[in-house]
Amino acid sequence: MKLEVALEKRLGDFRFSAVFAVAGRRIGVYGKSGSGKSTLMGMLAGLVRPDSGLIRLDGETLYDGGRNVLIPPERRRIAVVFQHAHLFPHLNVRCNLLYGYKRLPRRDRRIAPEALGEVLGLGPLLERDVATLSGGERRRVALGRAVLACPRLILMDEPLTGLDDGSKYRIIPDLKAVFAEFGIPLIFISHSLNEMRLMTDDVLLFDEGRLISQSPAEELARSLMGSRQAGYINLLSLERPRPADDLWAYDWGGQQLILTERAARKSALFQLSSKDVTLFKGRPQASSARNLLSCRVAQIFESGNRIGIELDCGGQPLVSQLVREAARELDIREGAEIYAIIKASAFRPL
Numbered sequence: 117m118k119l120e121v122a123l124e125k126r127l128g129d130f131r132f133s134a135v136f137a138v139a140g141r142r143i144g145v146y147g148k149s150g151s152g153k154s155t156l157m158g159m160l161a162g163l164v165r166p167d168s169g170l171i172r173l174d175g176e177t178l179y180d181g182g183r184n185v186l187i188p189p190e191r192r193r194i195a196v197v198f199q200h201a202h203l204f205p206h207l208n209v210r211c212n213l214l215y216g217y218k219r220l221p222r223r224d225r226r227i228a229p230e231a232l233g234e235v236l237g238l239g240p241l242l243e244r245d246v247a248t249l250s251g252g253e254r255r256r257v258a259l260g261r262a263v264l265a266c267p268r269l270i271l272m273d274e275p276l277t278g279l280d281d282g283s284k285y286r287i288i289p290d291l292k293a294v295f296a297e298f299g300i301p302l303i304f305i306s307h308s309l310n311e312m313r314l315m316t317d318d319v320l321l322f323d324e325g326r327l328i329s330q331s332p333a334e335e336l337a338r339s340l341m342g343s344r345q346a347g348y349i350n351l352l353s354l355e356r357p358r359p360a361d362d363l364w365a366y367d368w369g370g371q372q373l374i375l376t377e378r379a380a381r382k383s384a385l386f387q388l389s390s391k392d393v394t395l396f397k398g399r400p401q402a403s404s405a406r407n408l409l410s411c412r413v414a415q416i417f418e419s420g421n422r423i424g425i426e427l428d429c430g431g432q433p434l435v436s437q438l439v440r441e442a443a444r445e446l447d448i449r450e451g452a453e454i455y456a457i458i459k460a461s462a463f464r465p466l
């Protein structure tokens with residue numbers, strides 16, 4: 117997908133003004149509440165009329181204020197999935213799923229409903245009344261319905277907001293699988309940085325209607341480390357939980373981590389703040405923390421008044437953050453051997 121945008125829109129006191137071009141399959145639109153994310157989405161979908169500018173998708177002009185071109189939403193072939201799944205209440209799951217699909221000319225039906233239902237785990241739900249579905253199930257149906265309409269782009273506006281963490285992080289791998297398998301480009305809007313990192317590649321960061329930056333999700337997370345209370349969040353995929361005295365041991369790459377938390381699944385995602393990774397130059401004699409890792413300094417970066425240290429822990433990346441003075445005292449250099457210690461209680465399941 118290639119999207120070129122130059123848009124102006126005034127809504128009361130709020131002014132949206134942005135120029136950008138993005139290419140790729142998974143684009144994120146990130147920013148705090150009121151930064152203009154939904155306004156942008158509305159203009160892309162054709163639901164909000166811009167004051168002026170241009171929208172071009174894969175070379176086709178969807179809007180050109182100067183030439184008076186405004187393609188209506190139904191002819192843009194852009195599907196929108198909102199936070200509140202907006203399912204048709206009088207139709208069951210099967211009929212909701214097939215709603216757009218049935219209206220497509222046969223030659224445009226590129227995706228088999230059975231295959232999609234399998235990826236999204238919707239098979240057992242097909243005859244259910246949509247009023248009986250959980251929040252996560254409703255989102256799956258809404259996404260399935262959008263995908264089956266074979267759009268050339270799907271816009272998802274806060275599709276995971278309102279779900280508890282368990283449901284949210286269970287649905288993310290399925291969403292990713294759908295987009296990978298059926299090859300539909302995605303613009304994913306959220307004010308969650310974790311969701312951005314898990315769902316998207318490149319991220320547009322908005323603030324007060326302005327585009328602040330355009331960067332890979334991982335780069336954005338690092339650049340925000342110094343300004344966020346939580347620091348940088350390491351997302352660790354841990355496997356094979358097993359009891360270890362009164363704690364839990366997990367595999368992480370080729371090594372073992374000890375946690376207080378037990379995961380319900382064989383493989384689970386945990387978050388660990390960069391603030392909770394403490395560095396030592398020599399091997400500490402003893403420590404109350406349960407995890408002592410021998411690492412190599414892979415990269416040093418700055419974020420605000422903090423120094424980020426990306427460690428290579430047996431092939432697994434791990435970010436620690438330090439104040440400048442600590443970085444000076446430790447005399448940290450790229451390639452140096454270093455020890456990281458982490459408390460068993462510092463990990464939070466996602």
Ligand SMILES: Nc1ncnc2c1ncn2[C@@H]1O[C@H](COP(=O)(O)OP(=O)(O)OP(=O)(O)O)[C@@H](O)[C@H]1O
Nearest residue numbers: 127128129130148149150151152153154155156307
């Ligand atoms: N019709 C309108 N009239 C006046 N102001 C509006 C209108 N629609 C939106 N706004 C204002 O425009 C700003 C941007 O709104 P928008 O919904 O695009 O933000 P957002 O980044 O999607 O926020 P959120 O994350 O809370 O959904 C907000 O301050 C909002 O109050």
